[in-house]
C-alpha cells in the first residue's frame with residue numbers, strides 16, 4: 001500500500017489520467033474525482049473523469065467540464081472512493097482489472113488496484129485526497145471546494161460516528177485554502193425541495209418499528225417512487241431518516257429498484273455491526289453504515305429477512 005506521499009510521487013511520474021467514480025455517485029466520490037482532476041491539471045498533467053451517467057443535479061456543478069471525451073487517450077487509471085468491483089458503473093466495467101491506482105477509505109475495499117492507498121480510519125475519501133493535494137502543493141480553492149463537499153457530505157456535515165479530529169482538521173485546512181463553505185452547507189444540509197419534504201412526511205408516518213423500537217424500517221417501494229415521481233435526487237441520503245427517531249439504534253432503509261431487487265441501507269449505533277448485518281446478504285461497508293441488495297424477495301419477505309438479521313447481529 002502506498003503512503004499519501006508515495007501517491008503524490010506516483011501522480012508526478014504518470015500522465016494522461018482517467019479518473020473513475022462509483023455507481024450512484026455521492027459527494028465523496030465526485031468531490032474527490034473533481035479535486036484529483038484539478039490538482040493533476042495544476043501540476044501540468046492531462047486528466048479527465050470517466051463519464052458517470054448517474055450524477056445527480058446537486059453534485060453535477062462540481063464535475064462540470066471535467067468529463068473525458070469518447071476518444072480521450074488515457075494511459076493511467078485512478079479510482080476514488082470505489083470499494084468493490086460491483087460498484088463500477090456499467091461504462092467502467094472494462095476497467096475492473098485496469099485500475100493503476102485505487103484511493104479509498106472503505107474497510108471492504110476489494111484490492112483490485114495495481115497499487116492502492118486505502119485508509120479505513122478516514123471518514124471520507126476526501127481526507128486522503130486532501131493530504132495528496134497538500135503533498136503536491138495544490139491546495140487551491142478549486143481543489144479545496146470539491147474536497148470540502150466530499151468530506152462534509154460523507155459525514156452528514158460532520159456528525160456521523162466515523163468523524164475524527166482529523167476530519168475536522170482537514171475541513172479547517174480546506175477553509176483556510178480560501179473557500180466559502182456557507183453556500184455549500186446551505187445547499188447540501190439546510191435546503192430541501194417541497195417534494196422531498198412531502199416524501200419525508202410520508203415515510204415518517206409509515207415507518208415500522210421492531211425489537212422494542214430499537215430497529216426502524218423505512219420502505220420506498222416502486223409504487224411510491226412512481227406515484228410521487230421521485231428522482232434519485234429526491235431520494236438522496238434517505239438512509240439518514242430512520243436514524244432520527246429516538247430510541248432506535250438500527251435504521252434500515254429499503255428501496256425497491258426497477259428490477260424488483262431491494263437496495264438496503266443500514267445505519268447503526270455501537271450495539272449493532274452494520275457490516276455483519278449486510279454481509280448476510282453479500283453486502284458490506286462500515287461498522288455504522290453498510291449496504292446490500294436483496295434479490296428475489298417480496299417487500300414483506302425482504303423486510304422480515306433484514307429485520308431478523310439486525311436482531312440476530314444485535315443480540316450476538
Ligand SMILES: [Mn+2]
Nearest residue numbers: 028081125154
Ligand atoms: Mn466515501
